[in-house]
Structure formats: structure tokens, C-alpha cells
Amino acid sequence: MSEVLERVRKIVIDHLDADPDKVTEKASFIDDLEADSLDIVELVMAFEEEFDIEIPDDSAEHILTVGDAVAYIDGKLKS
Amino acid sequence: MFDLTGKTALVTGATGGLGAAIARSLHAQGAKVVLSGTRESVLAELAAELGDNAFIAAANLSDSAQVDGLVAKAEEAAGSGLDILIANAGITRDGLILRMKDEDWETVIKVNLEAYFRLARAATKGMMKRRYGRIIGITSVVGVTGNPGQTNYAASKAGMIGFSKALAQEVASRNITVNCIAPGFIASPMTDELNDAQKAAILTKIPAGALGEGSDIAAAAVYLASAEAGYVTGQTLHVNGGMAMI
Numbered sequence: 308m309s310e311v312l313e314r315v316r317k318i319v320i321d322h323l324d325a326d327p328d329k330v331t332e333k334a335s336f337i338d339d340l341e342a343d344s345l346d347i348v349e350l351v352m353a354f355e356e357e358f359d360i361e362i363p364d365d366s367a368e369h370i371l372t373v374g375d376a377v378a379y380i381d382g383k384l385k386s
Numbered sequence: 387m388f389d390l391t392g393k394t395a396l397v398t399g400a401t402g403g404l405g406a407a408i409a410r411s412l413h414a415q416g417a418k419v420v421l422s423g424t425r426e427s428v429l430a431e432l433a434a435e436l437g438d439n440a441f442i443a444a445a446n447l448s449d450s451a452q453v454d455g456l457v458a459k460a461e462e463a464a465g466s467g468l469d470i471l472i473a474n475a476g477i478t479r480d481g482l483i484l485r486m487k488d489e490d491w492e493t494v495i496k497v498n499l500e501a502y503f504r505l506a507r508a509a510t511k512g513m514m515k516r517r518y519g520r521i522i523g524i525t526s527v528v529g530v531t532g533n534p535g536q537t538n539y540a541a542s543k544a545g546m547i548g549f550s551k552a553l554a555q556e557v558a559s560r561n562i563t564v565n566c567i568a569p570g571f572i573a574s575p576m577t578d579e580l581n582d583a584q585k586a587a588i589l590t591k592i593p594a595g596a597l598g599e600g601s602d603i604a605a606a607a608v609y610l611a612s613a614e615a616g617y618v619t620g621q622t623l624h625v626n627g628g629m630a631m632i
């Protein structure tokens with residue numbers, strides 16, 4: 308498991324108080340993890356802080372699953 | 387009831403009569419109070435009067451950068467996260483519309499409404515993390531009733547009410563409430579500018595037969611800032627001696 312995935316999972320589990328078993332790469336924040344729109348904003352802010360990156364709103368809109376977040380963050384960190 | 391021990395509050399416009407009254411009451415209920423305003427010497431006097439648990443974070447609310455930085459500055463001064471935001475600072479630039487200059491409009495909207503948005507945005511971030519917050523906008527009866535010569539002021543105050551209702555819906559699930567207090571005519575430097583005839587005319591419209599005092603508004607602020615008011619959000623509490631029953 309990649310380091311980014313681990314860190315993303317930790318934030319998601321902490322923030323949403325989610326069952327760790329459910330926080331897979333395919334898990335949708337809204338459909339599977341019961342996040343609301345405000346949770347998504349908070350998660351994005353937490354990702355920004357954790358990885359010291361900026362996630363613009365139009366990118367954040369496309370982050371729907373744990374895997375989406377990992378892929379986006381991986382891309383940012385490599386660029 | 388209404389114990390604010392352990393809470394940190396920022397009061398803007400604390401150099402004014404209303405702001406100072408609100409700051410005194412929050413402080414008396416046990417809150418740490420950060421006083422903001424433009425006149426540092428007046429803030430220092432009030433802080434000295436209050437003693438422990440009173441801090442200063444001066445800012446000019448017509449300067450966007452200063453407004454954006456004020457919540458962080460206040461938290462640094464108090465050494466704790468902000469629980470209570472009282473957006474009290476307000477200005478008037480009255481004039482009938484045909485005589486109202488662009489800058490009179492812009493300044494009033496910027497200081498009264500835009501600063502509220504900027505402060506609330508900055509405060510909400512920490513409040514959401516901590517799952518607790520009380521945001522209180524001091525608006526005005528004229529934001530609901532209108533008043534000739536105050537198109538700019540009335541628009542800014544009505545704007546605060548709409549803003550508060552929208553924000554209240556956004557953050558209610560995070561245990562953050564957003565409410566307004568709408569004072570009627572309160573004895574203050576602002577009402578001192580009225581002449582006797584104007585004052586007499588106003589009093590005929592107030593069933594209570596007197597101008598309000600800063601302490602009347604402060605009591606409402608203490609209530610809305612308290613944990614006990616947690617189920618009250620998106621509301622405007624009118625404190626006006628009955629002059630408008632809305």
C-alpha cells in the first residue's frame with residue numbers, strides 16, 4: 308500500500324469516523340462513507356494541510372473516492 | 387446559565403459603545419475577550435478596565451488583508467481558538483440616494499457586510515474543526531424596516547441577515563450557530579448626533595418610551611453566545627423596545 312494511500316486513509320477514517328475496513332481505494336466518500344458536502348470540503352482542507360498542497364475547487368469536484376484523492380495527490384507531489 | 391468560562395470571543399468595534407458593552411458582558415460571564423477596533427488607545431483602556439482575560443487585536447476593517455488576518459491575530463493574542471465571533475463594527479455614511487457618492491456606498495458595504503463575510507469565513511474554519519462556534523452579527527432594525535437616507539446602511543444590514551441565514555444552514559451540523567442581533571435605537575455616539583426634534587420623533591415610535599442601552603444588546607449577545615442557545619440558529623433577535631415587531 309502506498310504511503311499516500313495510508314495517510315489519506317488515516318485522514319478519512321479520523322474525519323468521518325469511518326469503519327477502517329470500508330475505507331478502500333474504491334470507496335466513495337458520499338455513497339459509501341456517508342460524507343456530506345461539508346465533510347468533503349473539510350477532507351480537502353485536511354489533505355491540503357497534510358500534504359502541503361493546494362487543491363483548487365474545480366479539481367476538488369472530481370475527487371469522489373479515496374482512490375481519486377490518492378491519484379490527485381500523487382500527481383501533485385510528483386509535479 | 388450562560389456561563390462562558392473557557393470560551394474565547396472576538397468583538398469587533400469594541401471601541402464603540404455597543405461593542406464595549408458586549409465585551410464587558412461576555413467577559414463578566416467568564417469568556418476570554420479579544421477587543422478589536424481601529425483606535426488602539428481606546429482598546430487598551432478597555433482591556434485595562436477588564437483586566438485578566440482581555441486582549442487586543444487592532445484592525446482596520448476597510449482593509450481586506452487586515453480583516454482576513456484578524457481571526458488568526460485574535461487567536462494568537464488569546465492563545466486559544468476562537469469560539470465566539472461578534473461582528474459588531476459598523477459605520478454609517480448617510481445621504482439621500484441622489485446625493486450618495488459611490489464611495490459612501492462602497493465603504494459602508496465593505497466595512498459592515500464584506501468584513502462580516504471575511505471574519506466569518508476565517509472563524510468558521512477553526513470552529514468546524516473544533517465542532518463548536520457562535521457567530522453573531524450585529525445588524526440593525528433598519529436592515530429589516532429600511533430608513534430614508536440609509537440605503538447603503540440598510541442594504542449592508544439586511545445583507546448580514548441573509549448571509550447569516552445561509553451560513554447557519556451550511557454549518558449547523560457542526561454545532562456552529564449563526565445569528566443576528568438587530569438593535570433598534572440605542573443610546574450611543576451614533577444616536578447622540580441626532581437633534582432633540584429627531585430624538586423626540588423617534589421616541590414616539592418606541593412603545594417602551596426610551597432609547598435602549600448597550601447593556602440591552604449585550605444581554606442578547608451573551609444569550610446567543612452561550613451553550614444554552616445551541617438550538618437557536620439563523621435567527622435575528624430584535625432588541626428595540628417594540629418599535630418594530632417582526
